[in-house]
Amino acid sequence: MKTSIATVSISGTFAEKLAAIATAGFDGIEIFEQDFIASDFTPAEVGRMVRDHGLEITLFQPFRDFEGLPEPHRSRAFARAARKFDLMNQLGTDLVLVCSSVHPAAMGGIDRMAADFAELGDLAQSHGIRVGFEALAWGRHVNDHRDAWEVVRRADHQNIGLILDSFHTLGRKIDPDTIRRIPGDKIFFVQLADAPAIDMDLLYWSRHFRNMPGEGDLDVTGFMRAVLATGYSGPLSLEIFNDQFRAGLPRLVAQDGHRSLISLMDRVRRSEPTVPVALPEFPAAAPVERVEFIEFATSAEDAPGLEALLAATGFARAGSHVSKPVTLWRQGGVNVLVNTDSTGFAHTSFVAHGTTVSEVALMVPDAQATHARALALLARDHRQPGQPDELEIPAIRGVGGSILRLLDSGSDLARIWSVDFRSDAAALEGAGLTGIDHLGQTMAYDEMLSWALFYASIFDAKKAPMVDVADPDGLVRSQAVQSGGLRITLNGAEARRTLAGRFVEETFGASVQHIAFATVDIFATAARLAERDFPLLQIGENYYDDVEARFGLDPALVARMRAAKVLYDEDAGGQFFQLYSAPRPDGFFLEIVQRQGNYLGYGAPNAPFRIAAQKRYARPAGMPRL
Numbered sequence: 001m002k003t004s005i006a007t008v009s010i011s012g013t014f015a016e017k018l019a020a021i022a023t024a025g026f027d028g029i030e031i032f033e034q035d036f037i038a039s040d041f042t043p044a045e046v047g048r049m050v051r052d053h054g055l056e057i058t059l060f061q062p063f064r065d066f067e068g069l070p071e072p073h074r075s076r077a078f079a080r081a082a083r084k085f086d087l088m089n090q091l092g093t094d095l096v097l098v099c100s101s102v103h104p105a106a107m108g109g110i111d112r113m114a115a116d117f118a119e120l121g122d123l124a125q126s127h128g129i130r131v132g133f134e135a136l137a138w139g140r141h142v143n144d145h146r147d148a149w150e151v152v153r154r155a156d157h158q159n160i161g162l163i164l165d166s167f168h169t170l171g172r173k174i175d176p177d178t179i180r181r182i183p184g185d186k187i188f189f190v191q192l193a194d195a196p197a198i199d200m201d202l203l204y205w206s207r208h209f210r211n212m213p214g215e216g217d218l219d220v221t222g223f224m225r226a227v228l229a230t231g232y233s234g235p236l237s238l239e240i241f242n243d244q245f246r247a248g249l250p251r252l253v254a255q256d257g258h259r260s261l262i263s264l265m266d267r268v269r270r271s272e273p274t275v276p277v278a279l280p281e282f283p284a285a286a287p288v289e290r291v292e293f294i295e296f297a298t299s300a301e302d303a304p305g306l307e308a309l310l311a312a313t314g315f316a317r318a319g320s321h322v323s324k325p326v327t328l329w330r331q332g333g334v335n336v337l338v339n340t341d342s343t344g345f346a347h348t349s350f351v352a353h354g355t356t357v358s359e360v361a362l363m364v365p366d367a368q369a370t371h372a373r374a375l376a377l378l379a380r381d382h383r384q385p386g387q388p389d390e391l392e393i394p395a396i397r398g399v400g401g402s403i404l405r406l407l408d409s410g411s412d413l414a415r416i417w418s419v420d421f422r423s424d425a426a427a428l429e430g431a432g433l434t435g436i437d438h439l440g441q442t443m444a445y446d447e448m449l450s451w452a453l454f455y456a457s458i459f460d461a462k463k464a465p466m467v468d469v470a471d472p473d474g475l476v477r478s479q480a481v482q483s484g485g486l487r488i489t490l491n492g493a494e495a496r497r498t499l500a501g502r503f504v505e506e507t508f509g510a511s512v513q514h515i516a517f518a519t520v521d522i523f524a525t526a527a528r529l530a531e532r533d534f535p536l537l538q539i540g541e542n543y544y545d546d547v548e549a550r551f552g553l554d555p556a557l558v559a560r561m562r563a564a565k566v567l568y569d570e571d572a573g574g575q576f577f578q579l580y581s582a583p584r585p586d587g588f589f590l591e592i593v594q595r596q597g598n599y600l601g602y603g604a605p606n607a608p609f610r611i612a613a614q615k616r617y618a619r620p621a622g623m624p625r626l
């Protein structure tokens with residue numbers, strides 16, 4: 001699989017873009033003409049820089065407003081083309097993209113356009129250049145790949161072919177299977193982009209909201225299956241116009257791009273096994289069974305505060321690590337580790353973020369297989385030398401630098417609690433918590449798509465639609481990702497004064513901002529928490545009046561909710577109860593939830609009230625209440 005990415009897809013100077021693209025492992029770049037013009041390099045220098053990075057120029061683009069013009073525009077278009085072909089010869093690339101015309105004078109007419117391309121083909125041939133015709137979704141006469149193909153077919157010239165772009169086909173809801181009838185050798189190039197399902201003007205949508213395959217809602221897999229079914233074997237090139245990416249970190253965006261292509265091709269080969277996919281074999285995505293433990297990195301000084309919160313939540317100290325200063329806290333099936341090591345990764349995490357969730361361990365069907373898959377999808381391996389008689393648990397770095405450990409019940413790893421830990425107490429029932437319902441991870445909004453792609457590509461996972469959550473100081477975007485028993489809510493902070501934004505600032509980067517534990521009886525749990533002085537988040541009276549009216553709830557139930565500060569939501573499948581702790585000074589908090597029936601959400605309608613309540617704690621001393 002030869003991979004490529006358009007220079008418009010990432011931020012930085014031309015030199016920075018090249019470095020990021022090469023580091024991420026691409027084979028080539030599409031040079032977007034504007035990027036070239038804006039640079040200070042001669043065409044020959046650009047060509048050399050690209051090749052010095054081990055890359056090739058897969059495409060030069062775009063050449064606009066060519067076909068179907070009357071004179072004198074037509075002659076001008078040919079003169080322009082001749083100049084660009086000279087430029088391409090100096091750059092050292094042989095393929096140009098002509099996008100369908102939006103020129104006000106363009107006359108259309110399939111045969112007129114085909115004749116123009118046939119003549120352009122002769123000019124191109126004399127320069128050793130090939131021309132690919134792409135239907136822009138908003139093209140004046142050609143805005144559908146089927147019409148672009150008909151023009152190319154009638155031009156009948158070996159230097160004239162078709163360029164497909166998933167956005168233009170899928171954005172117009174054209175059935176991608178219509179590609180299957182095009183001969184693969186006439187498809188000169190394939191551009192890939194996804195996009196979120198937003199109903200808006202096609203041009204604006206395309207130029208600002210495209211994202212990496214798998215990050216949006218278009219059926220890029222179906223598109224790619226159809227492309228490969230034709231026998232096409234040329235480059236797969238990302239062409240992502242996205243405002244966020246243009247302002248983002250070039251290396252992160254480039255790496256996400258490469259990951260998205262690997263993940264896409266893996267989905268294609270598993271859903272269409274008969275098409276050849278040039279990608280090394282690696283294990284299939286598997287669902288996560290459960291979160292086996294969560295580890296906090298802290299210090300000897302800060303640990304008592306964290307442990308007091310755990311005790312108030314019904315956890316009891318149940319053991320310690322055989323060789324490291326790590327204590328095990330347990331209740332029901334939930335394991336929490338508190339690591340006060342003053343060396344190693346946990347310490348680095350603590351120094352960087354303060355007390356923080358530094359590791360999450362997942363139980364999967366086959367830990368080594370998931371680990372191999374994650375590495376194939378460009379995750380970073382994590383190894384920290386342990387004692388010889390301890391387990392070597394496979395691990396990878398998460399996007400923000402925390403660690404994901406992988407365990408399974410079919411190998412030696414199942415013995416983690418008896419090999420690596422000495423337990424000194426039986427598990428207590430505590431406050432009735434039975435598991436980890438979900439983890440809330442908070443990050444800068446720019447990084448949110450990266451995280452979603454990371455989880456959704458490595459695990460067999462589903463993404464829920466993104467929702468906007470109103471914080472009194474700005475919007476937070478939230479997206480849930482679920483893989484079997486692992487549920488993660490990603491919260492992207494756009495505004496710095498939001499609860500999420502402050503957490504990112506306070507803790508210096510993205511991390512777990514809250515842990516939601518599951519219970520089967522939230523009122524019984526609430527009563528036990530009250531006995532333990534759990535720092536319960538106080539919810540305003542107005543909320544209960546509203547929720548009773550909104551859902552027509554039994555006043556007796558609402559009275560219990562009001563007393564226990566329990567929030568409520570429901571969907572078509574069932575009911576949901578939740579309560580929260582007050583936030584710690586850095587903004588970290590706990591949640592306890594009870595799902596009834598098949599409720600699928602996370603109580604998003606309650607988030608504005610919960611956030612407002614939490615912010616009352618965060619107000620600096622002496623600030624007036626508004």
Ligand SMILES: O=C(O)c1ccc(O)c(O)c1
Pocket residue numbers: 061062097099134136165191206207239
């Ligand atoms: O938005 C555009 O004009 C534009 C240009 C070139 C392309 O390949 C494309 O897909 C869109």
Ligand SMILES: [Mg+2]
Pocket residue numbers: 134165191239
């Ligand atoms: Mg395109």
